Amino acid sequence: MIASLTMKPKAKKTEIDISFNPVGQFEETRFEKIHNVIFEDSNKASLKVAHEIADLIIKKQEANKTCVLGLATGSSPIRVYEELVRLHKEEGLSFANVVTFNLDEYLPMEQDNRQSYWYFMHEHLFNHIDIPRENIHIPDGTVANEFVIDYCLAYEKAIKKFGGLDFQLLGIGRTGHVGFNEPGSHYNSGTRVITLDHITRVDAAPAFLGIDNVPRKAITMGIATVQSAKRIVLLGWGQNKADIIKKTVEGEISSQVPATYLQQHKNCTFVLDAGAGSELTRNKTPWLVDESLEWTESLTAKAIVWLCGETGKSILSLTDKDYNDNGMSGLLAAQDSYDLNIKMFNRLQHTITGWPGGKPNADDSSRPERAEPTKKRVIIFSPHPDDDVISMGGTFDRLVEQGHDVHIAYQTSGNIAVSDADALRYAGISKRISYSDEAQTIIDSIKAKKESSFDTVEVRRLKGNIRRGESYAATRYLGLDDENVHFLDLPFYETGTIKKNSLSEADVEIMMDIITEIKPHQIFAAGDLADPHGTHKVCLDAVFEAMKRLKTEDFMEDCWLWLYRGAWHEWDINEIEMAVPMSPGQVLKKRYAIFCHQSQKDGVMFQGNDSREFWMRAEERNKDTAERYKALGLSHYAAMEAFVRHKFD
Numbered sequence: 001m002i003a004s005l006t007m008k009p010k011a012k013k014t015e016i017d018i019s020f021n022p023v024g025q026f027e028e029t030r031f032e033k034i035h036n037v038i039f040e041d042s043n044k045a046s047l048k049v050a051h052e053i054a055d056l057i058i059k060k061q062e063a064n065k066t067c068v069l070g071l072a073t074g075s076s077p078i079r080v081y082e083e084l085v086r087l088h089k090e091e092g093l094s095f096a097n098v099v100t101f102n103l104d105e106y107l108p109m110e111q112d113n114r115q116s117y118w119y120f121m122h123e124h125l126f127n128h129i130d131i132p133r134e135n136i137h138i139p140d141g142t143v144a145n146e147f148v149i150d151y152c153l154a155y156e157k158a159i160k161k162f163g164g165l166d167f168q169l170l171g172i173g174r175t176g177h178v179g180f181n182e183p184g185s186h187y188n189s190g191t192r193v194i195t196l197d198h199i200t201r202v203d204a205a206p207a208f209l210g211i212d213n214v215p216r217k218a219i220t221m222g223i224a225t226v227q228s229a230k231r232i233v234l235l236g237w238g239q240n241k242a243d244i245i246k247k248t249v250e251g252e253i254s255s256q257v258p259a260t261y262l263q264q265h266k267n268c269t270f271v272l273d274a275g276a277g278s279e280l281t282r283n284k285t286p287w288l289v290d291e292s293l294e295w296t297e298s299l300t301a302k303a304i305v306w307l308c309g310e311t312g313k314s315i316l317s318l319t320d321k322d323y324n325d326n327g328m329s330g331l332l333a334a335q336d337s338y339d340l341n342i343k344m345f346n347r348l349q350h351t352i353t354g355w356p357g358g359k360p361n362a363d364d365s366s367r368p369e370r371a372e373p374t375k376k377r378v379i380i381f382s383p384h385p386d387d388d389v390i391s392m393g394g395t396f397d398r399l400v401e402q403g404h405d406v407h408i409a410y411q412t413s414g415n416i417a418v419s420d421a422d423a424l425r426y427a428g429i430s431k432r433i434s435y436s437d438e439a440q441t442i443i444d445s446i447k448a449k450k451e452s453s454f455d456t457v458e459v460r461r462l463k464g465n466i467r468r469g470e471s472y473a474a475t476r477y478l479g480l481d482d483e484n485v486h487f488l489d490l491p492f493y494e495t496g497t498i499k500k501n502s503l504s505e506a507d508v509e510i511m512m513d514i515i516t517e518i519k520p521h522q523i524f525a526a527g528d529l530a531d532p533h534g535t536h537k538v539c540l541d542a543v544f545e546a547m548k549r550l551k552t553e554d555f556m557e558d559c560w561l562w563l564y565r566g567a568w569h570e571w572d573i574n575e576i577e578m579a580v581p582m583s584p585g586q587v588l589k590k591r592y593a594i595f596c597h598q599s600q601k602d603g604v605m606f607q608g609n610d611s612r613e614f615w616m617r618a619e620e621r622n623k624d625t626a627e628r629y630k631a632l633g634l635s636h637y638a639a640m641e642a643f644v645r646h647k648f649d
Contacts, residue, residue, distance in 0.1 A: 527563030
């Protein structure tokens with residue numbers, strides 16, 4: 001087994017320095033009020049943070065001093081803890097001199113509940129290192145109401161007893177909370193009980209299998225407690241954190257965004273990946289802070305699309321004045337606005353095609369796909385059994401209709417997204433049709449299930465079969481033969497819990513086998529990276545790794561990889577390399593294909609912060625893409641699905 005196929009062995013190979021530097025020293029960072037460092041991906045960043053913590057522990061050991069760490073939970077620090085465990089086991093890093101204080105805990109919450117932060121910390125760190133048990137401090141989620149004030153005061157005193165926090169590790173929530181310091185938290189707040197914001201509870205809902213199971217209160221260190229740490233490092237991963245990172249780093253200090261209080265700290269660094277840092281001014285609109293930019297083709301495209309939005313004009317209507325007035329005068333040094341506009345217009349126009357598999361007997365020099373071979377072998381990789389129709393149902397339909405040899409490969413079973421109520425209903429139907437001991441066992445298991453219990457193997461199998469049946473219904477509706485539908489059931493996913501395993505050799509081999517079997521000319525895969533620790537990302541890593549290992553095979557010379565986005569996000573217009581228009585009739589056909597996935601309708605477990613059903617999100621996203629093309633001066637369609645081609649080095 002391989003723990004992670006995308007990681008580097010050691011952070012020391014990364015040249016990026018995360019040590020604190022005063023903020024705003026350079027023109028490009030003049031809008032920023034918190035020091036931040038951006039890495040290509042969260043893995044490299046996590047390794048760097050882990051090594052800073054390790055270096056601090058060793059420094060304290062050499063001085064015969066205790067190292068006091070403030071620790072966070074959630075998905076963001078998991079890779080940091082994994083590297084610390086590796087350093088302990090493989091390089092002899094000792095935690096004998098370490099004292100830890102965790103930020104928070106749900107209230108009420110038993111320690112043995114799998115959703116407790118006590119359980120999380122022991123599973124990911126404490127059970128694997130030599131830290132003395134008495135040196136571990138995690139807020140007690142069982143403390144009675146009448147004792148909670150005294151308990152919180154004692155937690156504060158314990159931190160001070162050890163001389164305060166030497167290092168505080170933080171994540172950030174979409175409300176801007178650090179710890180559970182929700183909007184409205186005072187800068188001078190200490191450890192206390194807090195009522196959780198609705199958005200925070202929504203974000204936690206998947207882990208608890210529904211928002212109704214998420215506790216409404218928590219114990220948290222206060223803002224003042226966090227600020228007292230000698231060193232603070234905040235981790236921010238994924239595009240879904242980009243907006244709050246921008247508000248925190250560039251906005252005014254406000255109790256409505258508690259993380260902005262960190263602007264006042266003298267040794268605080270935000271360690272971000274590219275997605276989380278994408279909305280910062282120097283990344284989103286670098287021409288506004290750096291007049292000496294190198295105007296690459298991709299940056300020019302990004303700037304022109306942005307300029308159209310700022311001015312409310314179509315591409316061909318932009319003038320020299322528009323460019324000059326919006327920090328883009330450097331572009332005009334080499335060519336005038338007319339030439340820039342024509343080039344950009346043609347670039348976007350050439351992305352539009354009703355032939356996603358290539359148009360036969362046509363000049364393909366300015367088309368997104370090749371004309372030959374006329375009939376292509378295609379694999380659509382779908383992380384869950386519905387991503388294919390949600391994200392590219394119209395393109396799927398086109399490929400089948402135009403005679404290509406289309407294969408759908410569902411990478412995971414999606415079983416955890418089926419509710420117990422649906423499983424009970426199907427088990428009951430099965431029992432009424434023909435009594436079976438297994439059906440009764442499933443019914444008894446679900447009825448006896450406790451909040452912290454895992455699904456039994458039988459229940460997981462039923463939930464997986466529910467989603468298989470729905471997938472067959474959708475693919476048949478779109479005209480695909482059953483023999484072209486593949487269920488891979490990648491092992492990393494089949495844990496029975498929200499927490500998944502790391503990508504393994506077995507996962508990659510399964511991916512390689514199906515690619516080798518089909519020898520595709522096209523592969524479509526989910527490129528939705530809003531959550532860098534989510535299932536979609538692991539599934540994409542599996543695609544990348546399999547294709548990387550197969551690159552020497554002859555058939556791979558003719559294989560192109562196209563990436564689509566999921567239900568929440570779309571590619572930026574300047575990034576799109578293939579846009580497939582849909583007629584009103586195709587929009588409806590896509591909707592009905594999504595409807596086949598009945599377990600994912602009407603209050604699905606993983607709705608996120610968007611109350612719309614998946615078909616609504618997909619339709620509005622596809623309509624919005626078409627409207628954005630129209631606003632730029634291109635042809636108007638009912639809807640469009642968008643893709644970016646991934647080119648390997």
